[in-house]
Amino acid sequence: MPEPDHRPTADDPAGDVPESLFDLDETTEDDATDASHRGAFGEFGGDARGGLIERTFRERIILVGVTTPPLTDDDTEASLDELALLVDTAGADVVGRVLQRRQAPDPATYIGSGKAAEIRDLSVAVDSDTVVFDDELSPAQQFNLERIFGRSALDRTAVILDIFAQNASSLEGKAQVELAQLRYRLPRLRGLGKKLSQQGGGIGTRGPGETQLEVDRRRIERRIHKLEVDLRDIRRHRSVQSKARKRTANRAVAIVGYTNAGKSTLLNRLTNADVLVENRLFATLDATTRRLALPGGETVFVSDTVGFVRKLPTQLVEAFKTTLDVVVDADLLVHVVDGSGPDPMGNIDTVRSVLREIGAASVPELVVFNKADRSDEAYRLAERIPGAVAVSAHTGDGIDTLLNAISDRVRALTTMIELFIPFDRGDMLAAVHREGQVLVEQPEPGGMRVRARLEDGSIGRLREFVVATPT
Numbered sequence: 001m002p003e004p005d006h007r008p009t010a011d012d013p014a015g016d017v018p019e020s021l022f023d024l025d026e027t028t029e030d031d032a033t034d035a036s037h038r039g040a041f042g043e044f045g046g047d048a049r050g051g052l053i054e055r056t057f058r059e060r061i062i063l064v065g066v067t068t069p070p071l072t073d074d075d076t077e078a079s080l081d082e083l084a085l086l087v088d089t090a091g092a093d094v095v096g097r098v099l100q101r102r103q104a105p106d107p108a109t110y111i112g113s114g115k116a117a118e119i120r121d122l123s124v125a126v127d128s129d130t131v132v133f134d135d136e137l138s139p140a141q142q143f144n145l146e147r148i149f150g151r152s153a154l155d156r157t158a159v160i161l162d163i164f165a166q167n168a169s170s171l172e173g174k175a176q177v178e179l180a181q182l183r184y185r186l187p188r189l190r191g192l193g194k195k196l197s198q199q200g201g202g203i204g205t206r207g208p209g210e211t212q213l214e215v216d217r218r219r220i221e222r223r224i225h226k227l228e229v230d231l232r233d234i235r236r237h238r239s240v241q242s243k244a245r246k247r248t249a250n251r252a253v254a255i256v257g258y259t260n261a262g263k264s265t266l267l268n269r270l271t272n273a274d275v276l277v278e279n280r281l282f283a284t285l286d287a288t289t290r291r292l293a294l295p296g297g298e299t300v301f302v303s304d305t306v307g308f309v310r311k312l313p314t315q316l317v318e319a320f321k322t323t324l325d326v327v328v329d330a331d332l333l334v335h336v337v338d339g340s341g342p343d344p345m346g347n348i349d350t351v352r353s354v355l356r357e358i359g360a361a362s363v364p365e366l367v368v369f370n371k372a373d374r375s376d377e378a379y380r381l382a383e384r385i386p387g388a389v390a391v392s393a394h395t396g397d398g399i400d401t402l403l404n405a406i407s408d409r410v411r412a413l414t415t416m417i418e419l420f421i422p423f424d425r426g427d428m429l430a431a432v433h434r435e436g437q438v439l440v441e442q443p444e445p446g447g448m449r450v451r452a453r454l455e456d457g458s459i460g461r462l463r464e465f466v467v468a469t470p471t
């Protein structure tokens with residue numbers, strides 16, 4: 001019995017699909033696909049290692065969005081606008097858009113069968129190569145839709161993974177993206193389902209009677225394991241570095257925001273970091289950290305981070321966990337918003353919901369409306385949110401105000417206290433210097449009077465020496 005291409009599972013409701021769909025003659029599918037689908041977009045990772053995408057021409061794409069309650073058509077349209085930008089960034093052209101309203105996605109085909117037929121006809125009419133869905137398709141839905149359309153059916157996750165794969169440059173970034181791609185691909189593997197003969201293949205590469213699908217699956221699983229081990233090593237090194245940072249007691253500020261908002265430009269403006277700035281989505285994939293001296297005298301570490309979009313794929317959030325930890329572990333988030341963009345408030349909501357998803361909702365946030373040189377809207381928006389600042393990372397306007405605001409917010413994280421430390425407790429005096437910011441130090445009979453800014457944790461440890469908490 002040949003291995004079915006998509007085995008329905010408990011959490012894959014498309015198990016309802018009639019068995020016969022899986023049993024269609026393989027050549028029918030291949031022929032249909034070959035006839036109309038010309039190319040490579042989305043077929044990332046042509047080999048098990050998720051290699052580079054070949055882009056010999058710009059594919060023609062139809063976008064499909066489904067509105068399910070409680071969402072409205074406006075929500076779907078906004079999400080499709082974003083998807084159109086993502087598709088453009090990935091290097092393809094949008095040639096059509098289809099919307100459907102449904103109570104719930106169809107387990108077998110996501111959209112209804114009438115709509116699917118309509119999209120197939122539209123695909124022929126506009127000569128599209130690929131249909132991209134705004135939500136993640138289950139492997140079986142994707143499979144069934146491709147049968148109906150006679151061309152590739154992809155989802156938003158595939159597009160985002162594709163862009164990430166193009167932009168990854170560091171060792172860690174590349175490994176993270178490849179891991180995310182393989183985790184996405186594994187349940188979508190499609191083999192020919194034929195038993196391989198026992199000859200051929202290297203020693204140990206194939207068990208008796210194993211199908212090509214099983215071999216591919218095993219190869220990908222091995223690669224996933226290897227990447228996980230590699231990433232663990234890279235991260236062990238990183239955690240040593242971040243411990244070193246913690247010992248310096250400097251605060252960590254993470255620049256977060258919607259993709260293309262100007263985060264990297266702001267880091268460059270603040271610290272001369274020389275980070276890549278590009279007018280494209282997801283230009284930054286790796287966190288870059290630089291030291292920044294604030295007007296109040298404190299020094300903080302500022303990190304640039306990966307941009308956010310709606311419906312960030314879970315595979316990516318998982319694979320980028322340590323990169324995103326920069327955000328979770330930060331003492332303050334500088335949330336950069338494109339104040340000149342079409343939907344600044346919508347972008348803020350998107351970013352905040354990703355922050356919740358990664359467990360960073362409780363980190364204090366300072367909202368910065370950027371690109372004020374392009375539109376006065378940035379100033380108007382800044383007035384609407386308490387504590388927000390309008391800047392132009394490009395011209396430098398408002399940057400002094402921003403620095404003061406960061407300084408105030410960082411200072412607010414600590415409490416000013418007065419301590420009296422006996423001379424025989426040099427260890428405690430050293431701890432104050434290490435853990436906080438000493439403002440005044442005055443020798444007195446028997447000990448040292450110290451005024452310092454300290455975190456609550458440090459104050460707890462030094463409790464017996466505290467003499468006053470000035471207001």
Ligand SMILES: Nc1nc2c(ncn2[C@@H]2O[C@H](COP(=O)(O)OP(=O)(O)OP(=O)(O)O)[C@@H](O)[C@H]2O)c(=O)[nH]1
Pocket residue numbers: 257258259260261262263264265266276277278279280281282283284285305306307308370371372373374391392393394395
């Ligand atoms: N006019 C204007 N353009 C800006 C400003 N800040 C950034 N830009 C432009 O906006 C685009 C994106 O800037 P980046 O700094 O790469 O944005 P990012 O948030 O780091 O983007 P990703 O890393 O892709 O998420 C670039 O073309 C910048 O030149 C600004 O204050 N004014």
Ligand SMILES: [Mg+2]
Pocket residue numbers: 263264265276277283284304305
């Ligand atoms: Mg960037």
